[in-house]
Amino acid sequence: MQYGISRIFNISYGAMMTVSACVCYYVDVDLHTNLWVGIVSAGIAGSVLAVASERLLFAPFQRRRAGLFTLVMVALALDAFTQNGVIAVAGPGYFSFGLPPQQVYHVLGTVWTSLELITVAIAVVAMLFVHILLTQTKLGKAMRATAADPDLAGSTGINVRRTRTIAWAISGVLCGLGGAVLTISTASFSFFVGDHFVFVLFAAAVVGGIGLPYGAMLGALIIGLTTEEVSIFIPSLQYVVAFAILILVLLIRPSGILRAGGRQRNDVMAS
Amino acid sequence: MRIRPSAKGVTLSVSHPNRKSKAVVGGILALSSLTTMAEVIPASGAQQPHSSKVGITAAVFSSFTGPNAPFGPGSLAGCISAASEINASGGVLGHKITCQPVDDKSDPADAVTQTTKMLTSISNLSLVLGPPGNSAPTTSPIISASHVPMFSSTGTPLMDTNKDPYFYRIVPSDSVTGIAMAYWAYNHGCKTAAAVFDTNSSAATVVPALKTEYLKLGGKLVQNFLVVADAPSYRSVAAQFAGSHVQCVFTETDPQTAATFWSEVLQINRKLPPIFGDQADLFGPYYHAVLPVTGNAFHFTALSQSAPVASIGLTEYVKYLKSASSQVSNPEQYSSVSPAIANADAVIVAALAMVDANSTSGSVYRKDVIAVTGVPGKGRTVVHDFAQGLAALRAHKKIVYVGIGGEMVFNKYNNSAAVFSALRLNLKTGSTVNLGSVPINVLP
Numbered sequence: 001m002q003y004g005i006s007r008i009f010n011i012s013y014g015a016m017m018t019v020s021a022c023v024c025y026y027v028d029v030d031l032h033t034n035l036w037v038g039i040v041s042a043g044i045a046g047s048v049l050a051v052a053s054e055r056l057l058f059a060p061f062q063r064r065r066a067g068l069f070t071l072v073m074v075a076l077a078l079d080a081f082t083q084n085g086v087i088a089v090a091g092p093g094y095f096s097f098g099l100p101p102q103q104v105y106h107v108l109g110t111v112w113t114s115l116e117l118i119t120v121a122i123a124v125v126a127m128l129f130v131h132i133l134l135t136q137t138k139l140g141k142a143m144r145a146t147a148a149d150p151d152l153a154g155s156t157g158i159n160v161r162r163t164r165t166i167a168w169a170i171s172g173v174l175c176g177l178g179g180a181v182l183t184i185s186t187a188s189f190s191f192f193v194g195d196h197f198v199f200v201l202f203a204a205a206v207v208g209g210i211g212l213p214y215g216a217m218l219g220a221l222i223i224g225l226t227t228e229e230v231s232i233f234i235p236s237l238q239y240v241v242a243f244a245i246l247i248l249v250l251l252i253r254p255s256g257i258l259r260a261g262g263r264q265r266n267d268v269m270a271s
Numbered sequence: 272m273r274i275r276p277s278a279k280g281v282t283l284s285v286s287h288p289n290r291k292s293k294a295v296v297g298g299i300l301a302l303s304s305l306t307t308m309a310e311v312i313p314a315s316g317a318q319q320p321h322s323s324k325v326g327i328t329a330a331v332f333s334s335f336t337g338p339n340a341p342f343g344p345g346s347l348a349g350c351i352s353a354a355s356e357i358n359a360s361g362g363v364l365g366h367k368i369t370c371q372p373v374d375d376k377s378d379p380a381d382a383v384t385q386t387t388k389m390l391t392s393i394s395n396l397s398l399v400l401g402p403p404g405n406s407a408p409t410t411s412p413i414i415s416a417s418h419v420p421m422f423s424s425t426g427t428p429l430m431d432t433n434k435d436p437y438f439y440r441i442v443p444s445d446s447v448t449g450i451a452m453a454y455w456a457y458n459h460g461c462k463t464a465a466a467v468f469d470t471n472s473s474a475a476t477v478v479p480a481l482k483t484e485y486l487k488l489g490g491k492l493v494q495n496f497l498v499v500a501d502a503p504s505y506r507s508v509a510a511q512f513a514g515s516h517v518q519c520v521f522t523e524t525d526p527q528t529a530a531t532f533w534s535e536v537l538q539i540n541r542k543l544p545p546i547f548g549d550q551a552d553l554f555g556p557y558y559h560a561v562l563p564v565t566g567n568a569f570h571f572t573a574l575s576q577s578a579p580v581a582s583i584g585l586t587e588y589v590k591y592l593k594s595a596s597s598q599v600s601n602p603e604q605y606s607s608v609s610p611a612i613a614n615a616d617a618v619i620v621a622a623l624a625m626v627d628a629n630s631t632s633g634s635v636y637r638k639d640v641i642a643v644t645g646v647p648g649k650g651r652t653v654v655h656d657f658a659q660g661l662a663a664l665r666a667h668k669k670i671v672y673v674g675i676g677g678e679m680v681f682n683k684y685n686n687s688a689a690v691f692s693a694l695r696l697n698l699k700t701g702s703t704v705n706l707g708s709v710p711i712n713v714l715p
Binding site for chain 1: 336340341470496499501502503504505506507508510526529530531535538556559560561562600
């Protein structure tokens, strides 16, 4: 969504996830509050970081008409800056939420823990939220219009800058929630957790069709399920296979699964 | 701008030259010349303090960030404790010794860059506690060329037949560790086992020896899992592991991988079999990451060299650990951690070798490392700390240092061969309890 609207390939989401996870840990463990308060705080932290990076860093570069490659390098620099900044402040180390053993549920021959069910629920709610936002609200229409043609959207009275900022804020919230949920499910995390995950994250986005919210959802399901299935047979190759799928999909459909050949982004987003 | 060959060699010409561009090119050339000079000077200059009583430096070349970050602080704590003890006795030949961390960022590629940087930027570098992990074969020749002795904690079998006179390995080879793990587990009732290693660990070097030894003893290795480090989930592998019903597990993973994997196994099984690891798993960050998610279910025993031996050396080591508090968080946690102890012993051995050789120059004192270590015997005075060693050397006695972790015996490849101890992790304090040793005749 953020890429579709602002056309910035922001690969600093890994660092944002890490910062959000740290905020969640700090609020939950150090401040002794509820885990849900920690998760919400992570979402807010992700949003603040995303908006700040857009307003203070990416927007000035875009005003100078920086190219895609320049913006990717800026995002890389932001990632390194954020990552190392956190390590410099907090020091290297590992953090555990120390959650008690979870309730186990057996569903159709599969085993689920309460934490996994909560994770799935958060993901479903987030997906529904994005779907309703894009299809049922005035803001969603403005976002789709901005993604299709920012100049035309501006000429029809849409506040393009505000719309972009909101898109970044929503992406930040989702990124923050993702960071919190990821580190809660890994039980323990270091300051590199986001960077380790970001390649899988982008593989999913590209497989589905970059810039397409539903493509990202589909790509995440494909990559996630495949890596887990592969790990049953050859655990050390789980990500190798994930990226092999990425290459295969791009060979057949260079723009991703959900992006039809020759159609423009606005067509797909509007569909 | 073009680069073209000419009769005088390669010349650099600038299209449409003007004063500004000439200045820029000149600046670049000057800067590159300075950089080249900076990189060359330390290789030719041994930079050891011979006459003036300036301090000498021990570089703690380890991982302070990245997946292997747990190793660095422990090594630094060991170095600082030993340096404080040495300085309290007046230093080495009057030189105060300091410890400086050098971070390889858990990356062999970064390790090469950091090696060059270490050699160019640290003045009076007299010894290196490193190089770490898999970078030893590539970085040790660079350090050796600067005539600086190394005391490395790498386990890579590539250094099993090391011929570099400046390189000393103070921990056992991974292949020996695998044999010790298999022997101890089998002889303590574990007849069926699984192995869980991650792609960042020394799986490639520990597991083959472990597997061979365990099968030779009559054990059955039911599953051998090599998992990707720091994955968001190991659910499928954890389910497979839980279904294997083994009596024990052999493992080495980074803290995050361990926490995620064992917590997922616990979700399925509610209990864990006894776990056997090596000294890499004894660092504080490992159990700080794992214990909160496994609690009392985590029964961990590490097969490790350099288990603390009750002596005045251990007392001094623990006493001076506190002095590391400004650089290492909670240094007391390393009071019984083998890798920290091995590094502390290495600093004291190097210091005694310098005193024995009457020089802090690496090219001179490196030969005396063997002279002050080994097996106690007739005509050699056993010393347990730096002060005792210094007094004996001043009295013109031959010494053998039996330090915090016991004897340090180097073979002809400068590899340390010593007894492996089984250390059980105390879940509440993080300290270890020595359960016993693997007989020395079992090990190659």
